[in-house]
Amino acid sequence: MVIREFEGKQQASDYQKFRFEPSQEVIDLIFSYLEERFSEPYGFAVDAGCGTGQNTRTLAPYFKKVLGIDISEAQVEEAKKATGSPNVTYSVCQAEEVPVDEASVDLLTASVAAHYFTIEPFLKEVDRILKPGGCLAIFTFSLNIEVHYKDRSEQMTQVFAEMIDSLVPYEHEKVQHLRNGYMEMYETIPYPNKRRIENIVTKIRMPLSRLLGFVQTSPMFPIFLETNPEEAKELIRTAEERFLRLMGTSSGETEVEVWLQYVLILASKPQ
Numbered sequence: 393m394v395i396r397e398f399e400g401k402q403q404a405s406d407y408q409k410f411r412f413e414p415s416q417e418v419i420d421l422i423f424s425y426l427e428e429r430f431s432e433p434y435g436f437a438v439d440a441g442c443g444t445g446q447n448t449r450t451l452a453p454y455f456k457k458v459l460g461i462d463i464s465e466a467q468v469e470e471a472k473k474a475t476g477s478p479n480v481t482y483s484v485c486q487a488e489e490v491p492v493d494e495a496s497v498d499l500l501t502a503s504v505a506a507h508y509f510t511i512e513p514f515l516k517e518v519d520r521i522l523k524p525g526g527c528l529a530i531f532t533f534s535l536n537i538e539v540h541y542k543d544r545s546e547q548m549t550q551v552f553a554e555m556i557d558s559l560v561p562y563e564h565e566k567v568q569h570l571r572n573g574y575m576e577m578y579e580t581i582p583y584p585n586k587r588r589i590e591n592i593v594t595k596i597r598m599p600l601s602r603l604l605g606f607v608q609t610s611p612m613f614p615i616f617l618e619t620n621p622e623e624a625k626e627l628i629r630t631a632e633e634r635f636l637r638l639m640g641t642s643s644g645e646t647e648v649e650v651w652l653q654y655v656l657i658l659a660s661k662p663q
């Protein structure tokens with residue numbers, strides 16, 4: 393069954409504003425893997441579960457053609473609004489049924505999205521559309537996010553973890569794949585050439601307000617807001633107060649450093 397947790401227009405616009413750009417460390421690993429098989433300029437990349445296009449746009453300079461696909465019309469509309477490159481297009485469709493020719497794709501990526509896909513039909517579709525030697529790159533950051541600020545990092549991280557814990561009752565069961573570091577996805581990939589790299593740490597500086605905005609783009613948050621609006625607003629308000637108190641500031645524009653831990657799966661279709 394497909395997931396319909398990303399359909400809201402406001403959610404899509406917040407997504408564009410608050411979600412993170414893909415990790416440079418992860419992008420570098422993907423291109424080293426791709427370079428072992430193809431040479432630049434690369435031909436065609438598909439970004440599955442593209443959301444508002446953060447990862448899709450990152451791929452644009454390296455490929456002749458990039459297609460971002462997502463099941464949510466609202467997300468794709470937002471992606472199209474962002475400043476784009478002429479070689480990038482978007483389409484509303486499922487990752488399990490991508491409207492491209494067989495053996496046409498050099499690289500297929502899924503950034504923070506593959507846990508929502510139905511694994512076997514997705515991997516079958518990947519096998520249909522990848523060229524021989526074509527690469528699959530699936531990655532996500534884990535929910536163990538650290539928030540660093542001066543000597544208060546431990547307490548800041550604890551406040552953040554408590555926020556995420558409050559959202560667990562609203563979590564879709566498929567998020568379990570993410571919590572398991574995509575192990576099932578990795579084991580199901582039928583290609584002999586595959587690797588799974590864990591603990592790729594990416595550090596991003598951002599104002600506290602953006603971090604709080606990011607939490608509200610989680611698909612669990614709108615469900616919490618609908619089920620229990622007062623508690624949901626209170627969660628953000630209280631967390632903001634606690635963060636500001638720890639930081640000794642009253643400004644939400646004060647920057648913190650957020651440490652994300654990524655897992656990346658790379659696999660290549662046999663030649």
Ligand SMILES: C[S@@+](CC[C@H](N)C(=O)[O-])C[C@H]1O[C@@H](n2cnc3c(N)ncnc32)[C@H](O)[C@@H]1O
Binds near residue numbers: 445446486
């Ligand atoms: C957490 S967002 C990630 C968006 C973006 N790739 C990023 O890095 O921020 C997950 C996206 O996957 C999409 N999605 C979920 N199931 C899908 C499916 N079966 N086929 C295509 N897209 C899907 C959702 O609509 C959503 O936009």
